[in-house]
Amino acid sequence: MAGTLLKVEGLSKTFGGLAAVRDLSFELREGEIVGLIGPNGAGKSTAFNMISGSLAPTAGKIVFAGEDITGRKPSHVVRHGLARTFQSATVYPKSTVQENIYRGALCHFDIPVWAQIARTSAYRDALDRVRHDVDKVLEITGLAAYRHEIAGELAYGHQKRIGVAIGLATNPRLLLLDEPAAGLNPEECAEFGRLLKTLRDEHRISLLFVEHHMALVMGTCEKIIVLVQGQKIAQGTAEEIRNSPAVIEAYLGVDEDAHA
Numbered sequence: 001m002a003g004t005l006l007k008v009e010g011l012s013k014t015f016g017g018l019a020a021v022r023d024l025s026f027e028l029r030e031g032e033i034v035g036l037i038g039p040n041g042a043g044k045s046t047a048f049n050m051i052s053g054s055l056a057p058t059a060g061k062i063v064f065a066g067e068d069i070t071g072r073k074p075s076h077v078v079r080h081g082l083a084r085t086f087q088s089a090t091v092y093p094k095s096t097v098q099e100n101i102y103r104g105a106l107c108h109f110d111i112p113v114w115a116q117i118a119r120t121s122a123y124r125d126a127l128d129r130v131r132h133d134v135d136k137v138l139e140i141t142g143l144a145a146y147r148h149e150i151a152g153e154l155a156y157g158h159q160k161r162i163g164v165a166i167g168l169a170t171n172p173r174l175l176l177l178d179e180p181a182a183g184l185n186p187e188e189c190a191e192f193g194r195l196l197k198t199l200r201d202e203h204r205i206s207l208l209f210v211e212h213h214m215a216l217v218m219g220t221c222e223k224i225i226v227l228v229q230g231q232k233i234a235q236g237t238a239e240e241i242r243n244s245p246a247v248i249e250a251y252l253g254v255d256e257d258a259h260a
């Protein structure tokens with residue numbers, strides 16, 4: 001059985017008096033696709049931001065590939081193989097797809113301008129890592145034919161793939177996706193689900209995503225974690241989550257129709 005890639009233990013975040021995430025613990029095994037769901041304000045983005053390093057936890061621990069990455073910056077965790085995508089479709093809408101992938105992926109490494117000008121070894125390492133993978137990433141995401149097109153002029157579904165391509169170009173073992181299906185039509189959403197499975201099945205990338213689109217979550221994830229008011233109320237397979245009285249009461253009965 002595959003080993004644990006990500007371990008989250010007792011993770012909490014409070015903003016003033018508000019507990020946005022309370023004592024969240026879960027594991028993601030190598031090769032797993034895990035979905036984090038919950039109603040608006042449940043704490044999904046807060047948890048996601050703590051895991052990807054953009055928000056320091058109030059308490060708890062995050063261990064990735066055996067290393068304690070709690071409170072480490074995104075530019076640190078990305079070097080260890082944990083990358084994230086953003087909700088917005090493209091980073092540079094007026095640039096080509098290929099340029100978006102280069103520049104977007106380099107941003108993850110957070111290399112100051114002076115270091116880029118001086119071409120420090122950190123910059124050259126990041127550049128090599130990104131360059132090495134751009135062709136492969138374009139192929140995987142179905143963007144090879146569009147590499148020289150202007151990103152902002154592509155169909156929305158293709159624009160969303162650029163975000164995934166940017167994350168992939170950092171060469172991750174685990175990719176965190178922030179609402180990848182937001183704004184996609186049902187056909188684009190089904191294609192997106194196939195892309196996620198390909199990433200895992202053929203490219204051995206583990207995935208953790210926050211998503212409101214129930215069909216995508218239920219059809220793609222082996223493990224689903226349900227947050228309500230900052231707390232994990234359930235964890236299990238799609239079947240287990242669908243049949244969980246706590247989930248039905250707290251979440252699905254309210255929101256499923258709105259997002260399915």
Ligand SMILES: Nc1ncnc2c1ncn2[C@@H]1O[C@H](COP(=O)(O)OP(=O)(O)OP(=O)(O)O)[C@@H](O)[C@H]1O
Pocket residue numbers: 015018019020038039040041042043044045046047
């Ligand atoms: N920077 C912040 N300062 C203060 N409160 C915050 C901050 N970020 C989030 N919160 C609060 O924490 C709670 C959890 O918010 P969060 O964005 O994590 O939920 P979510 O599950 O991602 O919601 P949505 O599905 O609407 O994106 C909410 O009550 C929110 O108002």
